[in-house]
Amino acid sequence: MATATTAMNQQENVWDGGQSPLKASYGKLMMWFFLLSDAFSFSALLITYGMIRYSHAAYAGTAEAFSFSTEYWPIPEKVFEAVPFLHGISLPLVFVGIMTFILIMSSVTMVLAVEAGHRMDKAAVEKWMLWTLIGGITFLGCQAWEWSHFIHGTDMALLSDVVVNGKWVENFEVFGANLRFNQYGPPDFAALFFFITGFHGTHVLSGVVLNFIVYYNTFTGVYEKRGHYEMVEKVGLYWHFVDLVWVFVFTFFYLV
Amino acid sequence: MSSEENSNIKVIPADKAKIMHIWKVAGILAVLTAIEFVIAFTVPAGDFRTSVFIIMTIVKAYYIVGEFMHLKHEAKTLIWSILIPTIFIVWFVIALIYEGGAIFEARGW
Numbered sequence: 001m002a003t004a005t006t007a008m009n010q011q012e013n014v015w016d017g018g019q020s021p022l023k024a025s026y027g028k029l030m031m032w033f034f035l036l037s038d039a040f041s042f043s044a045l046l047i048t049y050g051m052i053r054y055s056h057a058a059y060a061g062t063a064e065a066f067s068f069s070t071e072y073w074p075i076p077e078k079v080f081e082a083v084p085f086l087h088g089i090s091l092p093l094v095f096v097g098i099m100t101f102i103l104i105m106s107s108v109t110m111v112l113a114v115e116a117g118h119r120m121d122k123a124a125v126e127k128w129m130l131w132t133l134i135g136g137i138t139f140l141g142c143q144a145w146e147w148s149h150f151i152h153g154t155d156m157a158l159l160s161d162v163v164v165n166g167k168w169v170e171n172f173e174v175f176g177a178n179l180r181f182n183q184y185g186p187p188d189f190a191a192l193f194f195f196i197t198g199f200h201g202t203h204v205l206s207g208v209v210l211n212f213i214v215y216y217n218t219f220t221g222v223y224e225k226r227g228h229y230e231m232v233e234k235v236g237l238y239w240h241f242v243d244l245v246w247v248f249v250f251t252f253f254y255l256v
Numbered sequence: 257m258s259s260e261e262n263s264n265i266k267v268i269p270a271d272k273a274k275i276m277h278i279w280k281v282a283g284i285l286a287v288l289t290a291i292e293f294v295i296a297f298t299v300p301a302g303d304f305r306t307s308v309f310i311i312m313t314i315v316k317a318y319y320i321v322g323e324f325m326h327l328k329h330e331a332k333t334l335i336w337s338i339l340i341p342t343i344f345i346v347w348f349v350i351a352l353i354y355e356g357g358a359i360f361e362a363r364g365w
Contacts, residue, residue: 022334029334036338043345047352054356055363063301077296093296100289108282111324115278119268224265240324244317250289251313255296256306 031234035241038203042245045196046252052188068158074185076254082149096254099142100246103204106135107243110211114236117229122218125229129215132239136208143201150193152176158183193253200249203242210235281323288316 014021022029057072066078077092084095109131116124153176161170162181174183177190184190214235223229292312299305322328327335 022337023331024334032334032338036341039342040345043348047345047348050349051352051356051359054353055359057360075301093293097289097293101286104282104285104289107320107324108278111278112275115270115274119270120265121267121270124270237325240320243324244320247313247316247320251292251309255292255309 025230027230027234028237031237035237038241039245042199042248045192045199046248049192049196049252052192056186056188068184070158070160070181070186072185074189076256079150079184080146080254082154084145088155093254095142095146096250099139099146100250102135102139102142103243103246106132106139107240109135110236110239114229114233117223117232120224120229122221122224125218125223125232126215129211129218129232133208133211133215136204136211136239140201140204140208143197143204147194147197150177150190153183196249196253200242200245203245207235207239207242210238277323281319284319285316288312 020026020029024032053073059066059072059075063075063077066075068074068078080096081090081092082095083089083091109128113125113128113132116128153174157173157175159171160174160181160183161168162172162174163169164172174181176183177193179187179191179194181187182190214232217223217231218229223231292309295305295308299308327338
């Protein structure tokens, strides 16, 4: 209140110091601009997916009659239909749905941690940060399983004419996927899967590391001594962004 | 000085309405995701389904950015300085999807 009166009396400019332009702290503002640039990185990847997908033939038949082929782009619900411990049962998109739910929940616990930080409630910040960490680590575990399954493939191989060690081989049995060929569809499909979910997974990993540092600093009372929990907010912004990106990856990679 | 501050820390009790609002937004996100699932298996693939998915994704993005990231309650200048640059993304989507179609035609598959 006192500072506001002084500022008005002296007709100060917003940029003369002593106050925050855009009513946001320096750290939060810079986090926003970083996230904007990161949004461009992820958009570039997802748009590349769209472009490459449109440059391949689309599958024309019904979902029931679908079989893997390098001739057309696969429909995602037939590629991602495995769930851990339920081998051989077709559960399309169930596992990725669980992963989406886990990430949304960890975003919610992060909001609750930020809210607790505003109230200087150290114990509540610790509790919600711990839940956020558990959510993030669980998501990473799920993604590791998903990658492993994607790389190893299904029980039935795809017969494809490919180049192996410089030689043209007809009816080569392809199991799973790597960067050269894959059983699900055109080679670009697997390359994009690895790149997009991998880039997102790297973000989740660094988010988990940041969340752990915040949790540790809360636990040791660093923020309490500092008098505010703004660090929770800044890392929270990053964590929500990771969730936001997953919402888009989920739609464009798994649903469409 | 710092030890004096330490002993004076007051924990403000939680505002029930605020907490309820956070869970309400979480509920909206969960329900939207559930509806997306239902649509994925009931509506045949095509432009209509894709449009519905994109609209629902933007609605989810609105709640995550607006409420969870609190952008809705920031200064107007900050909101616009984040939102306006994303226009380039929209242009990029249209340009490169079109380009992808052109590559497909040119390959003659």
